[in-house]
Each structure stands twice: as C-alpha cells, then as structure tokens.
Amino acid sequence: MVPRTTFNHEMEELSKEITEMANVSKTAFEKSVQMIADMDFSLREEVKALDKRVYQLNEQIDKHCLDIIALHSPVAGDLRLISACLKMVEDLNRFGRYATDIAELIDDFEEGKAFKRFESLRTMSCLVVGIVDDAVYSFLQRDAEKASHLHERDDAVDALYDTIFREILTYMMEDPRKITVGIDLILVARYMERVADHACNIGEYVYHMVTGERLDPKMRTGNVEQPPCRIFEHPDPRSDLDLK
Amino acid sequence: MTTAIRTDDLHVYFDKNHALKGVSMDIEMNQVTAVIGPSGCGKSTFIRCINRMNDLIPGCVVKGKVMVDGEDVNDDDVDVVDVRRRIGMVFQKPNPFPKSIYENVAYGPRLHGIAEMANGKLRQRKHTKKELDDIVEHSLKRAALWDEVKDRLDKSGTSLSGGQQQRLCIARTLAINPEIILFDEPCSALDPIATAKIEDLLVDLKKDYTVVIVTHSMQQAARISDKTAFFYLGDLIEMGDTKQIFEKPQKELTEQYITGRMG
Amino acid sequence: MMNRKATEMVVFTMFRGCAILVVLALVVLLGYIATGGLERLSVEFLTEMPRRANTEGGILPAIVGTFYLMLIVLSISVPIGVMSAIYLVEYEQSSWMGRVFKLAVYNLAGVPSIVYGLLGLGIFVAFLGLGFSLISAGLTLSIMTLPLMISSAREAIAAVPSTVREASYALGATKWQTIWHHVLPYALPGIFTGIILSVSRAAGETAPLMLTGVAMSLQRLPDSFFDSFMALPYHVFYMATQSSDLLATRPIQYATALVLLLLVLGMNLFAIVLRKRYRDKYRW
Numbered sequence: 001m002v003p004r005t006t007f008n009h010e011m012e013e014l015s016k017e018i019t020e021m022a023n024v025s026k027t028a029f030e031k032s033v034q035m036i037a038d039m040d041f042s043l044r045e046e047v048k049a050l051d052k053r054v055y056q057l058n059e060q061i062d063k064h065c066l067d068i069i070a071l072h073s074p075v076a077g078d079l080r081l082i083s084a085c086l087k088m089v090e091d092l093n094r095f096g097r098y099a100t101d102i103a104e105l106i107d108d109f110e111e112g113k114a115f116k117r118f119e120s121l122r123t124m125s126c127l128v129v130g131i132v133d134d135a136v137y138s139f140l141q142r143d144a145e146k147a148s149h150l151h152e153r154d155d156a157v158d159a160l161y162d163t164i165f166r167e168i169l170t171y172m173m174e175d176p177r178k179i180t181v182g183i184d185l186i187l188v189a190r191y192m193e194r195v196a197d198h199a200c201n202i203g204e205y206v207y208h209m210v211t212g213e214r215l216d217p218k219m220r221t222g223n224v225e226q227p228p229c230r231i232f233e234h235p236d237p238r239s240d241l242d243l244k
Numbered sequence: 245m246t247t248a249i250r251t252d253d254l255h256v257y258f259d260k261n262h263a264l265k266g267v268s269m270d271i272e273m274n275q276v277t278a279v280i281g282p283s284g285c286g287k288s289t290f291i292r293c294i295n296r297m298n299d300l301i302p303g304c305v306v307k308g309k310v311m312v313d314g315e316d317v318n319d320d321d322v323d324v325v326d327v328r329r330r331i332g333m334v335f336q337k338p339n340p341f342p343k344s345i346y347e348n349v350a351y352g353p354r355l356h357g358i359a360e361m362a363n364g365k366l367r368q369r370k371h372t373k374k375e376l377d378d379i380v381e382h383s384l385k386r387a388a389l390w391d392e393v394k395d396r397l398d399k400s401g402t403s404l405s406g407g408q409q410q411r412l413c414i415a416r417t418l419a420i421n422p423e424i425i426l427f428d429e430p431c432s433a434l435d436p437i438a439t440a441k442i443e444d445l446l447v448d449l450k451k452d453y454t455v456v457i458v459t460h461s462m463q464q465a466a467r468i469s470d471k472t473a474f475f476y477l478g479d480l481i482e483m484g485d486t487k488q489i490f491e492k493p494q495k496e497l498t499e500q501y502i503t504g505r506m507g
Numbered sequence: 508m509m510n511r512k513a514t515e516m517v518v519f520t521m522f523r524g525c526a527i528l529v530v531l532a533l534v535v536l537l538g539y540i541a542t543g544g545l546e547r548l549s550v551e552f553l554t555e556m557p558r559r560a561n562t563e564g565g566i567l568p569a570i571v572g573t574f575y576l577m578l579i580v581l582s583i584s585v586p587i588g589v590m591s592a593i594y595l596v597e598y599e600q601s602s603w604m605g606r607v608f609k610l611a612v613y614n615l616a617g618v619p620s621i622v623y624g625l626l627g628l629g630i631f632v633a634f635l636g637l638g639f640s641l642i643s644a645g646l647t648l649s650i651m652t653l654p655l656m657i658s659s660a661r662e663a664i665a666a667v668p669s670t671v672r673e674a675s676y677a678l679g680a681t682k683w684q685t686i687w688h689h690v691l692p693y694a695l696p697g698i699f700t701g702i703i704l705s706v707s708r709a710a711g712e713t714a715p716l717m718l719t720g721v722a723m724s725l726q727r728l729p730d731s732f733f734d735s736f737m738a739l740p741y742h743v744f745y746m747a748t749q750s751s752d753l754l755a756t757r758p759i760q761y762a763t764a765l766v767l768l769l770l771v772l773g774m775n776l777f778a779i780v781l782r783k784r785y786r787d788k789y790r791w
Contacts, residue, residue: 295677297673297676297677300672300673300676325679325680325681326679328676328677328678328679329678329679332677332678333677335670335673335674335677337670339668339670339671339673339674340674341671341674341675341689342671342693351675351678351688352678352679355678355679355680355684356679413674416674416678417677417678420678420679
C-alpha cells in the first residue's frame with residue numbers, strides 16, 4: 001500500500017477538479033464562438049451556465065490547493081502541479097469570462113450575416129479554438145512538447161487581429177451605420193486574441209509543471225504551420241480528452 | 245567551493261550484510277549537507293565511516309577511501325584519536341556525561357591538551373584553569389546555551405531538559421575545535437521548539453564548520469541544508485543542491501521518496 | 508472479572524508472604540543468635556586473648572584474624588576481579604578466548620569451598636611453602652571469591668550504556684581513557700555490590716580455613732602475614748564441636764557468631780553507604 005493515503009486522495013481530487021474546469025471552460029469558449037458562427041442564440045444560456053460552473057471551480061480549486069500546501073508540504077512533482085493549478089485557474093476563468101462576453105455581444109448583431117462574410121474572423125476563431133484545445137490537451141496529457149509550441153501560433157493570431165482591426169475600420173469609415181456592428185466585431189476579435197494569450201500562458205505553466213524548466217517566450221520562431229480549421233466542418237469539438 | 249570530505253567507492257560490510265555499496269561523494273566545506281533516506285538505507289553507517297566510529301562495531305569491514313583534507317582516514321598510519329578530534333559527532337539521543345556541565349564541556353580539551361611550539365618543537369601541555377574556563381564559556385556561547393547555564397555550571401549535565409542536553413553535547417563537541425561536525429538525527433528525540441533552536445544553531449555553525457546531518461525528516465533537510473544526498477538500500481541514489489532535489493529531482497526513486505510514495 | 512481480581516489477590520498475597528518469610532527468617536536468626544550470645548558479649552570478650560582453652564577471656568585474635576583475612580581478600584580479589592571484568596567486557600567481547608574465559612569464571616563460582624581448601628593446602632601451604640599462615644588462607648579465600656567478584660563486576664560494567672562510551676570515543680578518547688573516566692565510575696556502584704557479596708562470603712567460609720592453617724587457640728595476635736592466626740567462623744565450629752564442655756561454652760559460640768555477623772553486617776553497611784554517596788554524586 002502506498003503511504004500518505006489522505007494526501008494522494010487529495011491530489012487525485014484536485015486533478016479531477018482541474019480537469020473538469022479545463023474542459024468546461026474550453027467548451028464555454030468553443031460554444032460562444034459557435035454562437036457567432038451559426039447565429040444560434042439558444043447557446044447563450046448554455047454558455048452562461050458553463051461560465052458559472054467555471055467560476056465555482058475556480059474558487060474550489062484555489063482553496064483546495066492552499067489546503068494541500070498548508071497540510072501536506074508537497075514537494076517536487078506535486079508542488080509543480082499545485083503551482084500550475086493555482087495559476088491556470090485564473091486563465092481558465094478568463095476563458096469563461098470572455099465566452100460570456102462574446103455571447104452577450106451577439107444581441108447587438110442586427111445583421112447576422114455580417115459575420116459570415118468575415119473570412120478573417122472565421123479563420124481567427126479557428127486558430128484560437130485550436131490553441132485553446134491544444135493548451136488544455138497538453139495539460140491533460142502532460143505533454144510539454146505540445147505546450148512549448150503554442151506561442152508560435154499566437155503570433156499568427158496577433159497578426160490576424162491587426163488585419164481584422166484595419167478591415168473593420170475600413171468598413172466603418174465607408175458606412176457609418178455599420179459602426180455599432182463594427183465595434184462589436186472588433187471586441188469579439190479582441191476577446192479571442194486575449195483568449196489565445198491566456199491559452200499560451202497555460203502552455204507555459206504546463207511546460208514548467210512537466211519539466212521543471214521555465215519556457216522562454218522569446219524563443220518563438222513564428223510562422224508555424226497552422227492546423228486545419230475544424231470549427232465549421234466538425235460542429236462537435238474533440239471529446240477524446242481523458243484523464244492521464 | 246573546496247571539498248571537506250570525499251568518499252571514493254566506499255563499501256561497508258557487517259558480517260554478511262553489505263550495508264554500503266560503493267558510495268562516492270563530495271561534501272563541501274562550510275555547508276550543511278543533509279543525508280536522507282528510509283530506515284536501514286545506510287545513512288548512519290555512512291557518517292560513522294567519516295570519523296571511524298564503525299571501528300567500534302565488531303564484525304564491521306570498511307573498504308574504500310574516505311578522504312578528509314587529502315588524507316584517507318582509514319590509512320593504517322592515521323591516528324584514529326586525531327581523526328575523532330578533528331571530526332566531532334553528536335548523537336540521536338542526548339548523552340551528556342553524568343558529570344557537571346563544566347566537566348562535560350572541559351572533558352574533550354582536557355584529553356587533548358594544547359599543542360604549542362616551544363624551542364622550535366611542537367609539544368603538548370595541559371590547559372591552565374583560565375584557558376579551560378575560556379574554552380567552556382566560548383563553547384557554551386557558541387552552542388547558544390551559555391545564558392541558560394552560566395550560573396549553574398557545577399550542576400549535573402543530566403539535570404537539563406532534552407533540548408538543553410543536546411546543546412550541551414554540541415558544546416562539548418565544539419570545545420575540541422573540530423573542522424567537521426557530524427549530526428546523527430540530533431532532533432529526533434526533541435520537541436518542536438527545541439528542534440527549531442538546534443536547527444538555527446546548525447545553520448549558524450556552518451560559518452565556521454562543515455556540517456553533515458542525517459535526518460529522518462525531509463522537511464528538516466529542506467529547511468536547513470545546502471546540499472542533500474539521498475540513500476536507498478546502501479546506494480547513493482542522488483545528490484545535489486537541496487532546492488533542486490526538492491523541486492525537480494532527477495531520479496524517479498528520489499521523487500518517490502520525497503513525495504512520500506515509497507512503500 | 509472477579510476471577511482476575513481474585514487471582515491477583517492470591518498471587519500478591521503469596522508474594523507478600525514470601526517476603527515476610529524472608530524477613531522473618533533473618534529476624535529469627537538474629538534473635539536466636541543474639542539471645543544466646545548477648546550475655547557473653549562484653550568489652551573484655553572483644554579485646555582479650557582467650558584463656559583456659561577458650562572457655563574464658565576474649566576472642567580478639569579471631570576478630571583480628573578474620574579482619575586481616577578480609578583485608579587480604581579485598582586487596583587481591585577486587586583489583587584482579589575488576590581488571591578481569593574490564594578485560595571480559597571491553598576487550599574480548601566476542602572472541603573465542605573471551606567466551607572460554609566467561610565459561611571458566613561461571614564454573615569456578617560453583618566449586619565447593621572445601622575443594623578450594625584442598626587447593627590452598629596443595630599449592631600455597633605445601634608447594635609454595637607458605638605454610639599454615641594468614642597468607643595461605645587469604646590467598647585461598649581470594650581465589651574462591653574471585654569468580655563472584657568477576658561476575659558482579661562484569662554485570663556492572665556491561666550495564667554501562669553504550670551511549671556514554673560512544674560519546675567519549677567521539678571526543679577522541681582512547682579505549683582506556685573511556686574506561687577510566689566514564690565506564691568505571693559509572694559501574695562503581697555495581698562493583699561495590701560485588702565487593703559486598705564477595706567479602707561477606709569470604710568472611711564466613713570455614714572449610715578453606717581449616718585446611719590452610721587456622722589455629723584453635725592463640726594467645727597472641729599474628730605479627731606477620733606468614734604467622735598463624737585464628738578466625739571467627741572456625742572458632743564457632745571449634746567451640747561447637749571440639750570444646751571441653753559443649754553446653755557451657757554455648758554462650759561463647761553464640762557470642763562469636765554474633766560478633767561475626769555484626770562484623771560482616773558492619774562492613775556491608777559501610778560499603779552501602781559508600782555506594783549511595785557515589786550514586787548521588789554520579790546521578791544517572
């Protein structure tokens with residue numbers, strides 16, 4: 001029998017909680033993007049509910065980590081996992097928050113078709129969902145290799161944001177009636193860009209958790225081949241993410 | 245950083261039992277080095293090799309080198325009494341002599357006398373009373389015990405509390421002015437406050453001495469040591485900076501032990 | 508429940524009964540001897556030479572003789588006993604020689620005193636030519652008590668906790684320094700106990716004395732160790748079996764026995780006091 005049963009039990013519980021939070025926040029974000037893509041307003045309540053769950057888990061995991069530190073003096077791998085959890089919950093929380101924000105912006109869209117014509121926005125959303133997917137996946141599979149490459153794709157996201165911003169600016173200057181929609185769309189793009197940044201943070205935490213080394217973001221090379229956009233071809237996001 | 249102690253392929257046998265299997269490691273000067281590992285892994289056997297206390301155990305065979313100051317302490321022409329004067333030891337259970345506090349601390353210096361140059365030759369002489377008084381006071385101060393006992397130096401050493409007794413044993417060891425001090429689980433018989441006092445003392449002592457401490461408590465090793473060595477079943481598994489061992493151990497076995505999952 | 512308590516009561520009563528029995532035995536013994544001999548006990552009895560075939564006068568030579576004998580035993584068997592014990596415990600713990608030695612000592616302790624008497628007769632009186640003298644008797648008694656002395660000293664020294672030795676060695680003391688400064692002082696109370704036991708036994712032995720030259724009656728005190736001597740235990744025996752009028756000399760017998768008892772008890776008390784003082788000084 002492995003000793004420290006209470007401690008091991010606590011660590012397993014923590015693992016389950018953080019896994020749930022990762023999956024829920026990822027789903028929340030993907031659903032919010034899907035809302036824009038399909039103009040499916042019914043998803044709004046679902047997104048809000050998921051965000052609420054994210055917030056609950058945030059508090060729960062925070063407290064749980066502190067309890068473990070106070071009572072069990074974790075070291076080595078356990079300590080790095082707890083460090084990663086404490087930091088990750090903040091970023092995962094942001095996923096949920098931004099998902100809700102995006103969901104609420106949809107109300108203002110009078111012409112839902114406006115989005116469908118924005119190729120760049122669609123591309124950006126694909127990219128971001130991909131990064132979020134991989135960030136969560138790298139955590140669940142403890143894959144430091146995958147985590148170390150997220151930054152490179154973030155560069156592309158940032159570049160796309162600039163492009164979108166200029167595009168929408170052009171449209172707004174052409175037709176002042178489109179300003180409201182335009183601003184909303186810029187906000188959506190902004191939120192997605194932020195989500196990508198937070199996903200990259202998660203990648204850094206995962207890298208440190210697995211290897212014990214810190215990832216230097218300046219090491220990115222940029223212009224990495226992007227995985228294919230899945231969101232419109234496969235409505236259901238990947239669900240084969242299991243506990244390690 | 246200079247090396248105070250270097251062991252080279254050290255093996256120890258107790259009759260048929262192979263207690264230490266080829267341990268080679270360096271211990272740095274003026275640092276606290278902790279030796280950790282589960283019961284029976286050879287930690288105490290290892291440090292007892294350094295000051296040749298294993299000689300006292302019948303049936304014990306030591307092979308390999310233990311170099312202190314460039315000299316192998318196991319050499320035939322090395323005086324074991326001199327080795328033990330230069331390398332002090334504090335034991336798990338406080339064991340002051342059943343004599344007065346003064347006598348406890350003065351015993352060591354009295355044994356060895358003072359070496360001084362006279363007419364170009366090195367000779368030994370006895371300490372004067374004043375010299376002994378100074379040594380006793382200085383040792384007790386260094387062991388953070390002076391204030392508590394200065395007005396009852398003639399009381400028996402065994403009349404002190406556990407933590408005080410252990411500090412007395414430390415003072416006794418300091419009195420012979422060693423270069424290296426070995427501690428074999430010095431706090432395991434003490435309460436947390438006494439333990440904390442002794443831990444502070446150990447960190448303070450490293451300024452002037454090389455400290456090696458065997459401990460069962462990983463938290464203690466983590467708190468006070470600069471380097472940590474992990475032993476398992478007679479083998480040295482891993483040794484490195486304490487921070488590195490406790491945040492990112494290289495060996496799987498080490499990780500299992502320090503996270504408490506060995507068993 | 509009640510069964511256990513009942514058993515407890517019964518057993519304790521038995522134990523207390525035994526203890527009382529032992530004390531009773533001692534009291535009866537002392538009482539018997541005292542009532543029989545007190546009438547004869549006087550300053551004159553203790554300080555004068557015997558006269559008229561031991562029926563009158565005192566038993567001074569016997570007292571002095573026993574005293575000298577105990578002195579010889581002390582000065583021979585204590586040093587040799589303690590040194591042997593140190594050797595046994597500290598130097599040859601597990602070698603075959605140590606084991607043989609231990610076995611020899613334990614067996615010697617069981618040899619009957621008359622056999623020692625014969626030994627004394629053969630070696631000291633005849634072979635070494637010491638004749639029937641204090642020294643022959645003293646040497647014989649010393650050898651007789653040696654095993655007891657060695658065993659007691661050995662127990663006392665082995666009982667010294669190894670932590671004390673370790674502390675001493677760790678400070679750079681040699682083996683002998685450790686023994687002299689720490690082991691012996693620590694073991695001294697136990698060694699005192701051994702001395703008490705040994706000397707008491709030596710003082711009371713009669714058989715070895717008979718074979719090595721105790722005299723029936725002397726008008727003077729021994730003037731050297733090679734001189735003849737009287738002794739209290741033998742005097743009791745002699746008076747009880749060989750004296751002219753057994754009934755009349757009964758008080759003398761009892762009085763002599765009383766003196767012997769008091770002498771031995773007195774020595775024991777002295778040693779106990781010494782031991783207590785030492786224990787307090789070396790509080791452990």
